[in-house]
Amino acid sequence: MFAQQLFNGLVTGSTYALIALGYTMVYGVLQLINFAHGEIYMTGAFAGLLLVTVAKLPFWLALPGAMLIASLVGVTVEFVAYRPLRRSSRLAVLISAIGMSIFLSNLGLWIFGPATRSFQPPFRVATLELAGIRTNTLSLLTLGLALAMMTGLHYVVTRTKLGKAMRAVAQDRDTAALMGISVNRTIAFTFAIGSALAAAAGVMVGMLFNAVTPTMGVMPGLKGFVSAVLGGIGSIPGAMVGGLVLGMAETIGVALLSSQWRDAIAFAILIVVLLSRPTGLLGRRLQEKV
């Protein structure tokens, strides 16, 4: 029973981790909480749903398609709402971010209506039992995809030129620009990757719960952020660990208390982390620069 809960938590946690990566990467390069990230996740879920039901694409094409669409939306958000504010105060950018989030979720409500839409997986889902844990192929696929994407991201960030540029911009934007790195292009690229990962999470969660709504991004968005803070905001491995830990903590909490308190657990964890260890599990201590 305990192992079952832990496994369920791992599947949920892997989707939180995918969302958290977008938060943490954007925070790394811009020191900005991208409030609109939850809405990018929602956009990805809708894009996936429409590609499967309207465009009749097979899953292996619909998923990258949704990721691509969400990337374009993410880069557009950055271009419209954040780039003009590069030299503005942090407060101005934060307000712009919250405005973008409200705009996108309500635009979604306007276009798609408030009703929940069903998202049937376009392939047959088989139930199976592994070492006493009941699961299905969809959950396993979610977990597998999440782990594969995280491995891929790790490779991109540590081994490629673009990843190196991202790390340089995160460390010091001005010096990176002096070294010939195109800061704006690197930031746009960061948004593209983060949005694609969020979209993948959105599509998988949409199918896992068989439900897609315009407001679906709010809670997972917050939980992705909590995961990022838990792991140490700005740290990519931290976001992965934070997501998995939060997912498991949540399912265990629900098993011990009741499902009504599911969403409160994330906030409780956030408060405890902020009070005891604001830099998170894997974050480095940041000194305020003058």
Added chain:
Amino acid sequence: MIDYLDGLLRSAINPYYYGVLVTAGINIMLVLSLNLVTGFTGQLHLGHAGFMAVGAYTAGILATAYKWTFYPALLAGGLAAAAVGLVVGLPTLRLRGDYLAIATLGFGEIVRITALNLNITGGPFGLRGIPRVTNLPLVVIAVVVTYVFLWSLVRSRFGRALVAIREDEVAAQAMGIETTRMKVTAFVVAAFFAGIAGGLFAYWFRYLNPSSFGFMVSIELLAMAVLGGLGNLLGSVLGASIITFLPELLRTTYPAIAERRLVFYGALLVLIMILRPNGLLGSSSESGWLEIWLRRRRRAATVAPEGPGAAPGGEPHGAA
């Protein structure tokens, strides 16, 4: 005296607009207090509706279950909100500004979820049976008191310290300002006024429901503060008035727009930050694209008539 004034007003204004005016007054109080935290101190606060809810439910429960009278219940609501503000602000305001945004967002949601799950608040069915005591003259008095209090506050040594924190927290600290203490004090004062506004809300609508205090209410208040101008009290009055009256006017002529106003609030927040971060009347050291563009035009206009040599871009290179 108040009753007499109220009688006069009620005979002069149609009941629907009377109600809108009361709502506008309550919103003005909320936005003024939000402006103290977000506009003057520069801390993004996304849970102001939570303080309003604490004040409203405290006053409402004291009025119904404990038969308290109006003024003590109202004051208790304000003090309860201030106490909650202290508990929330003390740990979170020590951290970087962005954490406050998330923490206050979470706080607002926790208040709403708590109101939804407790018995004493009536849960999802809401709290009924609060007497209607709030009226327009009382709201006007409350708005004036709030305005005058905050006006003298932001002009005091304390207020200058808050602005210093907004402009550069590290420098403010280096100047010997106890930044955390100042921020927490501003937060508690704002919570107190939001709690009073919540109490007035409870005594006006006579019915409280957790959905009246959701996240979107906090966003609506933020949109009002931003539109009017962060760091300007008169701006808050203006912003709150515009955003309270506009949907009411549109409701009859363009109901579709009034219903979907949140789309426009979102776009409004982004646009104002880009074009004119100071809102309609605000003041800070920041200038948006609109100001920069106007300044350029003005400069071009003064440079251009100097003769054929003064082509665009022909300024000495030190001019920028």
